[in-house]
Amino acid sequence: MVTVTVCVGSSCTVRGSERLAGTLEALIAQEHLADRVELVGAFCMEQCSMGVSVRVGEQVYAGLDPDQAEEFFYEAILPLLGEAS
Ligand code: FES
Structure with missing residues (x-):
């Protein structure tokens, strides 16, 4: 199980963390990973820098663009599942 934590602090919310979380949620459903990605x-x-902060496991990614949520999902989250099963 991989835990993906999206920051919903005020700075990240203003920069689109809800939209980013919504995209990730949709991708998790689409890939049938609800039992493997929390x-x-x-x-x-x-880490309120230039965009949204997301923690994947222990790794924090700061400055994410909600428009790149899909790329982030396939590059930073999906590869971990091979190791985490
Ligand atoms: S509000 Fe998200 S890192 Fe500060």
């Missing part, structure tokens, strides 16, 4: 929210990760 999507949760968290408050400020103290």
Whole structure:
């Protein structure tokens, strides 16, 4: 199980964290990964730089663009599932 934590602090919310989380949620459903990827929210990760902060496992990605949520999913989340099963 991989835990993906999307920041819903005020700065990230303004930059589109809800939209990013919605895209990730849709992709998780589309790929039938609801039992392998847990999507949760968290408050400020103290990385309020240029975009949304997301933590995947222990790794924090700061400055994500909600328009690139799909790329992020396939590049940063999906590859982990091979190791996490
Ligand atoms: S509000 Fe998201 S990292 Fe600060």
